[in-house]
Amino acid sequence: MADPMGHAGHDPLLVAEAADRGARLAPVLDLCARCVGLYVDLVAVTASLPTSAVPLRPRSFTLTPDDVRRLRPPGWRAWWSAVGSARDNLTRPLAVGLTTLGLAGLLLTAAPTLLLGMGSTAGSAAPSEVAHRAASSEPAGRAPALMGDTTNREATIGADTGPSPTVTLSVGLLVVGGGLFVARRLAVHGRPMR
């Protein structure tokens, strides 16, 4: 049966659709040699696409300014991402310095106190014991005044045994320095590998 419209009247999309599904052409198109040729060509091109057309993928990993803006974390995360990174040249020396100062301060203040304390406990009695002895040897009329003296003396002793400002400062420096070390470690540990 001849097609009265000829090839110009045939829809090439129908041929493409049939070629895509691997289906037979419609009877009208099957009789048209040019449609059959188109069908064969489309099947051949489609079959060769997966093996022949290898998509070109960019091999350049250079970041554009837009990429930098997009990838840079906002706010405090920008500061946190800098901690412990290669460009961070502040926190490590700061942590080392603060920890060293703290340790040195503790050693300088606590070591003489410890040494003197150990020496004095061996050679003398405790201050409260001395006060108790004095109270028992004094007459009864002076007892309230003496008790007041004892209270004042104990208060003074209590004030002497509390941490001195130097020790407090040293402990503070030590804690801050150690905290910086821990923060660096946490920042590096929680960072994804790049």
Add this chain to the structure above:
Amino acid sequence: MDTQRARKRRPVQPYPEFEDESWQPPAGAEADPERTAIHAERSRAIAVALTRITDDQRAAIVLYDIEGYDYGEIAEMTGVSLGTVKSRIHRGRLALRDILSDRMELFRG
């Protein structure tokens, strides 16, 4: 004389090609120069043809025929309907065929 005859019958080295450092195992059919040249030429022709169709058609064809996604996935990725994806693929293939019409002998073999 008998020893010489025995040596001729049984060579000392059963695999003389192992002695030759320039020896290579025979290449397979995939290394056929003609076939390699045709494949390279075909790849070049398709790469050029792909640059000459529209961006939408190229994206649809690359995703479907090369990357292996199905119509639904491509529709989701490109944000268009299923029919549009099919239409772009079919029109793109027709455009490729038109561009490659004078080199179709590369693909028929």
